[in-house]
Amino acid sequence: MHGAATTAASAYKVFWPNALNLDILSQHDTKTNPLGQSFNYREEVRKLDVEALKADLRALMTTSQDWWPADWGSYVGMMARVSWHAAGSYRNTDGRGGNGTGNQRFAPLNSWPDNVNTDKGRRLLWPIKKKYGNKISWADLISYAGTIAYEVAGLKTFGFAFGREDIWHPEKDIYWGDEQQWLAPSDERYADVKDAKSLENPLAAVQMGLIYVNPEGVNGQSDPMATAAMMRETFARMGMDDEETVVLTAGGHTIGKCHGNGDASNLSADPENAAPEAQGMGWFNTKGRGIGRDTVVSGIEGAWTTHPTVWDNGFFEMLFKHEWTLTKSPAGATQWVPITINEDDKPVDVEDPSIRTIPMMTDADMALKVDPIYREISLRYMNDFTGFSETFARAWFKLTHRDMGPKSRYIGPDAPQEDMVWQDPVPAGNTGYDVAAVKAQIRASGLSDVDMINTAWDSARTYRGSDMRGGANGARIRLAPQKDWAANEPARLARILSVLEGIAAATGASVADVIVLAGNVGLENAIKAGGFNVAVPFAAGRGDATAEQTDAAAFDVLEPKHDGFRNYLGQFSEIVMPEEMLLDRAQLLGLTAVEMTVLVGGMRVLGTNFGGDKAGQFTERVGALTNDFFVTLTDMAYAWVPTGKNSYDIRERVSGQTKYTASRVDLVFGSNSILRSYAEVYAQDDNKEKFVQDFVAAWTKVMNADRFDLKA
Missing domain, CATH: 1.10.420.10 (Peroxidase, domain 2)
Structure with missing residues (x-):
């Protein structure tokens, strides 16, 4: 059926x-959740034995499985890629994608061409998921596996926070583009493919089925400068600047390799189209071994560094100490290889250490060499390994935590305490003021009900459950850029805020609380005018963010x-x-x-x-x-x-x-x-x-959407 x-x-x-x-x-x-409506993941994950989990993940990294052998006996590259590709689907235009829900388990992401063989990585993680059960979500485990992979490779990571709750069926209604085929030409989502900024909103990836850019070049045609332009725009839509783009690209390619030693046409269907005996996995090679040195994934073949299981500065050294030329992989993919290279600089074969192989670079890697801004950053980090490591660790943390929302949602012993502006920090609010006295001053202010209701709504409507940004907490509606958004009617807003800010100063309440409370007062008046007497719930405790705590450019994407x-x-x-x-x-x-x-x-x-x-x-x-x-x-x-x-x-x-x-x-x-x-x-x-009661309940839900302190 x-x-x-x-x-x-x-x-x-x-x-x-x-x-x-x-x-x-x-x-x-909630009917799709097999754990039931009473299950609270945030309570369960607090019971997790994090040190035991770390030990199990570290053991996994170097325990090769016969059915899917580890390259060089290490899964660090694979697990970093699984985490990268889960987090890398995030886009700041609407906050959707990312690794916050475990959506990589479902179509379309589980079958994107760019996610080839991430299914094998998740299956390698299954024994650990089975062991810890409800105490760790797939979303957290996938994210954590990449972080531990880098630690095993030798990186001092910045930290990790648990708290991502799984979804239980595909997000089929997220718009990933309207192309009717995988890897359709970029022209279909750009107004002008030569203008990277003309990429269709809210998309971030350059083609259907990719996480970010095409590693072979624009539409598969090598042009590192054109690729650099697309990288800059795509990574910006992932919330990353040039510095972060460089270190994430270099750090992501410091460990692991690409796989293209075979004929890609021999691969079986993707997981969602695979036969029942595939058991939820896809892309098996139907001819030959199809594992180890004969694996086909992206179609590009080779490692980037001499020591692909070790965190070192080998990527930059390989990139800049050699001249490169275009060639084709055994699978037919376009890639760059060094014109000359010493034997000792070559990485060894993934199965036989007595064999040396040719390293490679993608168009995205070459972009770091030819783009002037990327080149300057890359050369600086080539000569500053400590700085590169520290910057990458922070960028990796941001990549894997960008859609988790504020730091208050972080759970676990390794969650960093530092406040970072991209987390949209909000100071703790006051709950000790007299709410009734504030409401009395609001009623005496002369503000109209509609002005108060609109201001509260405009403040709260910016919330995005996709990445838990925006909302009324912080009262950022009074700061740039929100105070100037056309949708907020700036002149009207300034007039109303001048009154509400005065009430906040006089009563000890935050401006954020007063804005919401004023909306409630206006609503209660409207309810009485309609013939009913229904109180609108209110929870004090919102704080007021400062301009220094607000990345104005990052908030532009929230403009209604x-x-x-x-x-x-x-x-x-x-x-x-x-x-x-x-x-x-x-x-x-x-x-x-x-x-x-x-x-x-x-x-x-x-x-x-x-x-x-x-x-x-x-x-x-x-x-x-x-x-x-x-x-x-x-x-x-x-x-x-x-x-x-x-x-x-x-x-x-x-x-x-x-x-x-x-x-x-x-x-x-x-x-x-x-x-x-x-x-x-x-x-x-x-x-x-009933209409009035239901309206009040829905209104209160919006006003409290970003009150994570009420949901812990």
């Missing part, structure tokens, strides 16, 4: 290609280009519809489809639209929290008439007069069959109070 279900899903898109797919809002339903909750559409797109952008923001906020529905309906009647726009205000009682939006939406007394690409008139059928206006986001709650079923619930006469 699995095939039948798949066919049915495909047929749905064939018959209704424009149907809004809500699956992204339920992709991590759209916000369907406030009917804000910075730019209409013919490709991505406003209702699809609403789903994207709702998913990043961690909302369900029901929570999204109740929030949009409530925000409309509250009058919170961007710039005071009237679209979707289906009520005569603007400012009161009522279910009027849903009542009007489901009332057949009205006709819905398009007036533009994103505008509609709601006209009385009898008189023909325009009663209200609407956007696509408004009308999707009546046109989509699933969303309409929710809208009808909230339109019922007996669910008026």
Whole structure:
């Protein structure tokens, strides 16, 4: 029946290609978790015997398995690659990807061409996962294996933190590109392939199925300078600067090797397409040994350094002390090899140490030699091994922890105590002030309910559950760049903040708390105006970040280009519809489809639209929290008439007069069959109070989305 279900899903898109797919809002339903809803991974991982785990991982690194032999008797290269490729899928444009969920176990990542044979690495880790069970997630184990691999090789690492919780099914609704084939030409995701910055957002990798850049060059054609330009943009979208790009590339290639000693056409299907007897693995060689020296992975063949299992400065020395020429690997891949090289500088064969082999470089490696900025950094580190090691250790830590969120989420004895700006640090907040007194001052401030509600929403809506950045904690809405974002209506925001900051200073509360509390006050007023008396929960304790604790450039990617909750559409797109952008923001906020529905309906009647726009205000009682939006939406007394690409008139059928206006986001709650079923619930006469209760619960969820101290 699995095939039948798949066919049915495909047929749905064939018959209704424009149907809004809500699956992204339920992709991590708790029903899919075999550990049950009561399981708390963060409590379990605190019971982990970290020293015993380290010992087991170190033993694994040098215990070669017959079914998948270790190169030179060491798995350090393989385990570093498994971790690298899990973390390297992260992109800062929307915070998705990365190693924070163990998503490498599932399609599409488990079957990306760039992830060839990472399945073997995870299977080598399985005995350790089996032993420690629920006390360590796959996400943590995959990340930790790479860190321990570098330690075994000889690097002094910067530290490691546990706390990544596994997901239990594929994230099929993450946009990795719309190409219909693996490794389709880069031209399909660049407006101009010669302009690296024209890479389609939110993507970071240059081709479908790659982690970052093509090691053979742009579209497989060697051109190190062009590759350097793509590296700079791609690594920037991974949150890395030039210095980090150089050390991560060099450090990643200091240990291990590429595998291309064979015919890639002889490889079996990838894991997701493999036959049952493959047991979840793929890419087996159907002819010959296919292991050891005869392994085919990327198609490129060879090691980068003389001693590929040792952490040393061999990469830079090999790169700069030789001249290089283009050639083809046995698998037909383009790679660089030294024109001349001493026998002693060659790495030995992975199986027979009496045989010396030719080292190689990829186009990405050569980019470090020809790009002026990369070259300067590389030469500096070639002559400063200590500096290289320290910088790489920090960059590796950032790579493997970038999507974990703030340091407060770190668990384990080796978690570093240092605050780093990329962690978006927030000082501890005060909880000892008089909340009632603060609310009294807010009520006496003269601020309107809609101003207070909008400011609280704008502060909190930046949260991204993908990498746990943004949110109301820290009150960064008062700092650059957020205070100047168009979506935040800077002039209005400055006026409101000047009042709320004064209240914070007078009461000892943080500005972050006062912003949220003011939103709650405005909401409570609106609830009373609607005829109910419901308190809005509040938890004190947010802190106020400083400009020095804020990497302004790194926060640029959080700027809302759209916000369907406030009917804000910075730019209409013919490709991505406003209702699809609403789903994207709702998913990043961690909302369900029901929570999204109740929030949009409530925000409309509250009058919170961007710039005071009237679209979707289906009520005569603007400012009161009522279910009027849903009542009007489901009332057949009205006709819905398009007036533009994103505008509609709601006209009385009898008189023909325009009663209200609407956007696509408004009308999707009546046109989509699933969303309409929710809208009808909230339109019922007996669910008026339920609507208010559900709105308050969803509002509070957004306000507390980044309060990890409440979720520990």
